[in-house]
Amino acid sequence: MQDLPDDLRLITLNCWGLKYISKLRRERITEIGRQLSIASPQPHIVALQECFTQEDYKNIRRQTRFVLPYGKFYHSAAFGGGLAILSRWPIEGSTMYLYPLNGRPTAFWRGDWYVGKGIAHAKIRYGPAAKQVIEVFNTHTHAPYEGGKPNDSYLCHRTAQSWEMAKLLRGATERGHLTLAMGDFNMIPLSPEHQLITSLAPVRDVWRVMHPDSSLGPAHHPAEKARGRPVPTAEFNIQENGASSDGPYNTWRWTKSQQKMLGPGKHPTTVSPDTPDRLGKKLDYIFASSGDIQALGGAWVVKNVNVGMMMRHPELGCSLSDHFSIEATLTFHPLPEDQSPSPALSTGPNVDHLSNGPTTPAATDTLPRPLPEPTLGSAETAGADSTLRNGAYLQLQSPPPSLNHEPDSSSRAQLAFFLRHKHNSHNYASLPPTTYDTILAIIQTYASREQSQLTWRARRFFFALFASVACLVGVWFVPSGRNYISFILVLVSTLGLVAGTVEGLMALLFFRSELNALREFHWEVRNAKRALLAGDSGGLGGKGLSEFDAQ
Structure with a gap:
């Protein structure tokens, strides 16, 4: 067993790897694997969705074998659920939980029933002690084809799927393990499905830990419109709102005429950071618990979180997927000296190593900003300078609003939150x-x-x-x-x-x-x-x- 980690680097990405349907699938998947292999800092756990073929999975595994030597491809239904988990440490056990409610076979053009969507679970040990275990739950829930309207026939499916996820997360946290839920949840922040998970299981949305004032959906969504905020810019949506889907930076959301500007030998086409982004939204999430605070002598807290995998394919010029990744770093924060850890951790070596985790305040990773010229969608952004100055669009500030020393973002404040709410107990808050x-x-x-x-x-x-x-x-x-x-x-x-x-x-x-x-x-x-x-x-x-x- 290697030295115990002070930090855990996590990545979740929807690869858009539908066989015969997703464009340039092999080329994009190859580049996704290459980017994961050279990522800095190196990831410890990666959750992939829409990785439907063994060919694509093995392609990624070949490229990441030195960084993420362990992995599991999950089989499900007729065409597979498209889920895979990669890990720095050995996977001790795994299970594929199928959702009891998951689409209908009569809707064959949608395919959710045929791929057998569910929750891929992996038990990963990062240390020798009983509680030095990570339980990872990776999922891709039913797509909201009908937009979540009151008569949405799939609303019951997504509600049931969040309920199933909450049950599994709660069971893992009650075992005292660090619990992670990662994936494409096809829901917007603070939606009923989102609240089911965060209310019925002792986990928190890591993005909202660092960005508590982030958006509740795209600019046109009623919940977001009710806040009375201006339309965000593309850069604001990435840095502050975690909009991993449908934003103007992603080339697969461009029109066909715009996509024709991409390709081998063509001049790179970029998007201005000040482009208004009315459609970008957050569908991809990482939820995390604290681990057993008393047994570990501290808690795993959120150090930083960012949107990643925004680079283009070096030859084709297209985005690597129709989603960007959500990436987070958890860091171990020890208990104060007046609260001694439980002797349960003294069953193996490296005990002192865990109790010396960093105590630096939370920070965010710096993302490369796209070049401002030439810009895409100039007709839409014509005259945008004046509207930006007038406050018609939410611009990115420096530092972003949620990082201005919000009381819940520091490691010490997060540890206090866990202790105050008894995150490891059976008395976690429920729904009304x-x-x-x-x-x-x-x-x-x-x-x-x-x-x-x-x-x-x-x-x-x-x-x-x-x-x-x-x-x-x-x-x-x-x-x-x-x-x-x-x-x-x-x-x-x-x-x-x-x-x-x-x-x-x-x-x-x-x-x-x-x-x-x-x-x-x-x-x-x-x-x-x-x-x-x-x-x-x-x-x-x-x-x-x-x-x-x-x-």
Whole structure:
């Protein structure tokens, strides 16, 4: 075992590696692997999403084998979940947890059901003591195809997926392990899905630790518009808001005519930092716990966080993915001298090494600023200088607003927060009862929809079966010499039987399975609410419902 680390460098990146769909996939994946291998500081743990093929995974592994010698590619469903975890230290164990609710097979053009989305889990040991373990949970949740509108049929899926993630995170933290949730969560900050994770599990969004005033979505989102803030610039959205998706710096969000300016031998096209960014948003996250404070003699706190992997492909000129990465450094902050650590850590060597972590205030990594000329989208930014001066757009200040000695950003303040809220205890804050009622209403609405779908598909099955038999019987009554009519009846019977069989299997297998998953989810939420009202603030368990209440 190598010396115990003072810092942990983390990276999460959606690689956009859909086979046959993602453009320039092999070239981009190769460059992603190369950039990870030369990254400074070197990463300790990397979580990848949309890495769907073994070819791409092995490509990245070959290039990062000296920096990240351990890795795990996770298999799932028909096409795989696209999840992989790379590590500096050995992976002692791993599990692939499939989400009980994850899309529908009828929406084959969306593909979420076919890739079997879930949570990839890896148990990584970085030291010899019992609690010197990192549990990493990597995920790519269901995409918000319908924009999170009140009638969004996938809202229940994303809510259930956040609930599942919170359960796993809570279990890992109760084991006393440093717990990380990384990935593309397809949610905006402080959304209901975001609050489920941070309220039901003792983890914090590392970006909001360092940037508590960062945006709540793109500029046009109601939650962000309600704050009355000007439209941010591209640079502000990167440095302050952590907008890892849909911003003007990413070439895959450019128009086709703009993308034609890229390619081998063409002059580099850059984006002005002052370009207004109305669409950029944060979808990628790193959530982190503190570890067992008493056993470790201190806590893992956030040192810095930044948006990364913004460089272009050196030959093609395109962005390496349609997402940028979120990168964070956790640092170990020891307990004050008057709070002696538990003897649980004295079971192996290097004990003193852990108790001498750095105590420097948090800082942010410096990102390379794009060259201001030539600029892209000059028509949109014409006259922007005057509007910038008038405060129509949020510009990047120096230092950024959230780093002006916010009380929660320093290592000492974070340690005090963990101790004050007993982050390792079973008494972590829960959701208010009204939130549970909202989740139950979402479940009921979606369950009614699926029950209706099951009923109609079952009826179509029986209708198709009756029509198929009727066509076959009709063949007997076709006049001689009219063989073409017999052929048509047999063809209709066969096609109808095939269609009916598909409808029957969907009703019997998929919709019944989903309704059973909804019943389980409904029971868990009701049980959590009952436990909360009964005085158990755990929020995910406690005094259970009776069998009568569970019906």
